[in-house]
Amino acid sequence: MNTQQKTTLKDKPKPQQSKKEKLKSLLTGSYIALLIGATPFLFYSYESFPSTKTWETFLFTFESNYYEEVNVSIWTMMTKFIPLFLLIIWFLTCKHWWYHVILIPTGMFLFQLISVLNDDLRITDETELIYVLPIMLATIPLIYLIRARIIARINPTNLDELEADLMQEKTVWEQLKDLFR
Secondary structure, eight states: OOOOOOOOTTTSOOOOOOHHHHHHHHHHHHHHHHHHHTHHHHHGGGGGSOSSSEEEOSSOEEEOSSSSSHHHHHHHHHHHHHHHHHHHHHHHHOOSTTGGGGHHHHHHHHHHHHHHHOTTOSOOSSSHHHHHHHHHHHHHHHHHHHHHHHHHHHSOOOHHHHHHHHHSOOOHHHHHHHHTO
16 A cells, blocks of 8 residues: 655755855844834833923923823823734744735724824824724735635635536525635
8 A cells, every 4th residue: 555645835944054044044033023122112211202292302392281291192092003013023034824804904094093193183093993804905905815815726626516506506604604615
């Protein structure tokens, strides 16, 4: 009896990295870890800003109109900036096929940050869905297209079987079940 093993994606040998590539990867990972580790310090930097309406430096003058105190304004900005910053790092370093989905909350936090920066805006967290919706409409089909291509490579199907399956009359409930198998 001849036993042949099927090779899967996990069985393929990984190419060896040179010492220079390993060092570069280690340094990049260290910089990213340092940036992530610094986010609590960056967030609590709002405590170093004055509790006054105006903050004057030799470079610029910052006036907090809506929040009435500079440190409250900076705190509000940091509550939007830190998650945005972490999501961008996650998007840039994610190796999974679904990483484009990270763009949806990234877009949401970006529009919230823009709303906070706009001093004249009265309500900051109610209209970002209108702006994030186009991002979602572009991202979600892209994710399913990538997923379909990955599945097609891993598990090639016979088109005749697929066509026969599509021609069967099914209830709506059975169709929904098939979508989420």
